[in-house]
Amino acid sequence: MANKKYDLIIIGGGPAAIAAGIYAARAKINTLIIAKTFGGQMTRKTVSIENYPGFKSISGADLVKKFVEHLQEYNVKIVSDSTGVIKKIGKTFSVKTAHEGWFDAMAVIVASGADPRPLEVPGEKEFIGRGVSYCTACDAPIFADKAVAVIGGGNSGFEAALALTKYAKKIYILEYAAEVKAEESNINLAQKSKKIKIMTSVEVKKILGDKFVSSVEYQNRRTGQAAALDVQGVFVEIGSIPATGFVKDLVDFNERDEIIIDSRTCATKTAGLFAAGDVTDVQYKQIGIAAGEGVKALFSVANYLRK
Ligand SMILES: Cc1cc2nc3c(=O)[nH]c(=O)nc-3n(C[C@H](O)[C@H](O)[C@H](O)COP(=O)(O)OP(=O)(O)OC[C@H]3O[C@@H](n4cnc5c(N)ncnc54)[C@H](O)[C@@H]3O)c2cc1C
Known part of the structure; x- marks a missing residue:
């Protein structure tokens, strides 16, 4: 035909x-x-x-x-x-x-x-739909009273974090570079929020969990020190x-x-x-x-x- x-x-x-x-x-x-x-x-x-x-x-x-x-x-x-x-x-x-x-x-x-853009670290693919999300609008309510990490300190990351304040109890914004790169108004709002913690020079290494995400392993790029955050959700906002x-x-x-x-x-x-x-x-x-x-x-x- x-x-x-x-x-x-x-x-x-x-x-x-x-x-x-x-x-x-x-x-x-x-x-x-x-x-x-x-x-x-x-x-x-x-x-x-x-x-x-x-x-x-x-x-x-x-x-x-x-x-x-x-x-x-x-x-x-x-x-x-x-x-x-x-x-x-x-x-x-x-x-x-x-x-x-x-x-x-x-x-x-x-x-x-x-x-x-995916983060491409171990655990990311495995936990999609079980804690890892690329869509705050779709998934934010799932994280009511939970701690979450937003990967990426650009505008999308800040918008995601601000939207999550309606649900999550704690939100970590993890930025790879030494400084965040979002609109001034979004940075101001995030800094005023008691729920949001902005962390820079952070390289996320691994997403861990069992049935659901339970933590994120990262390295502090300034000090070289490895550490982990207990979170039940990871929102990837890196472009x-x-x-x-x-x-x-x-x-x-x-x-x-x-x-x-x-x-x-x-x-x-x-x-x-x-x-x-x-x-x-x-x-x-x-x-x-x-x-x-x-x-x-x-x-x-x-x-x-x-x-
Ligand atoms: C979190 C976030 C917040 C934003 N906030 C704002 C804002 O406040 N104000 C603003 O002006 N802009 C904002 N933007 C940017 C804005 O949304 C984009 O610039 C705009 O949507 C781009 O439009 P587009 O039509 O080029 O592509 P998209 O919006 O990406 O649409 C592409 C479409 O193509 C379809 N498609 C993809 N591949 C195929 C295929 N192979 N076959 C058929 N269809 C396909 C997709 O399904 C989709 O419907 C925001 C973006 C994000 C991610």
């Missing part, structure tokens, strides 16, 4: 993909969106979003709902599936999904965002890995494995293949930026298809 054909396939379900989808529908471009999930990183947001224009304060879940409702106002075909491969044969892209097979298009926008496995041969990557794009157009090195949002080397990663990059990519697609 011949592959189903579209003008454009958008890969992703975060703000970049959804914004591109809305603009594509309004430009009457025959579009398919392939999304593993909808909402992307906004669904991991543990405190309310307070910097997306038009909303003084809104939860990640509510903002996702509004994005998806807006998209569904238009006639855009959506497939809930994971993209496995993209090939370009002549001028046509063929995109394979895990369950729904192959789809063809003249242009593709990759807006597949990023996934949490992200762009989701690009399916597009390896068609694009170039920077040192962070982000897709290199022309910042004026979102074009990649392959004609007709565009990328937008956190999966790219765009300098700053925010919802507003991802949505704007999705719109930019769509205008470039419209130009490309016209030619």
Whole structure:
């Protein structure tokens, strides 16, 4: 059977993909969106979003709902599936999904965002779902009255720790570097909290437990001393890995494995293949930026298809 054909396939379900989808529908471009999930990183947001224009304060879940409702106002075909491969044969892209097979298009926008970066220490994989988590929004209530470690002293780590103060009795923020690197307001809030202890120059070595996590072994990088913390939960907040496995041969990557794009157009090195949002080397990663990059990519697609 011949592959189903579209003008454009958008890969992703975060703000970049959804914004591109809305603009594509309004430009009457025959579009398919392939999304593993909808909402992307906004669904991991543990405190309310307070910097997306038009909303003084809104939860990640509510903002996702509004994005998806807006998209569904238009006639855009959506497939809930994971993209496995993209090939370009002549001028046509063929995109394979895990369950729904192959789809063809003249242009593709990759807006597949990023996934949490694992810590890669012994015990991490074994205790996923048994104390180790990458999603404070999903798992914080499990740790009511427990002690937890948040690995990573960046903004995500601080946000996770602040969200956990509603549940956990003690929260250790463990930062590898000599200084934390979060927004001043988050650092101030954490310093004021009696529940949060910020520890720097800490290298986590091992996560230990039996049925559930019971402690974290670490080394103090200043003194070289080994020590352990009794915790029942470990939240890993050390950055992200762009989701690009399916597009390896068609694009170039920077040192962070982000897709290199022309910042004026979102074009990649392959004609007709565009990328937008956190999966790219765009300098700053925010919802507003991802949505704007999705719109930019769509205008470039419209130009490309016209030619
Ligand atoms: C904890 C946290 C808090 C944040 N807080 C804020 C904030 O307050 N304000 C703000 O502006 N920004 C915030 N951000 C950043 C913001 O969420 C991201 O910059 C934004 O979501 C990036 O959008 P995106 O569309 O590029 O990718 P993502 O949001 O990562 O979405 C990618 C989508 O692609 C899908 N996908 C991935 N691989 C495939 C595949 N192979 N096939 C099909 N689909 C696939 C995923 O399922 C997902 O739906 C926060 C991020 C985090 C992690």
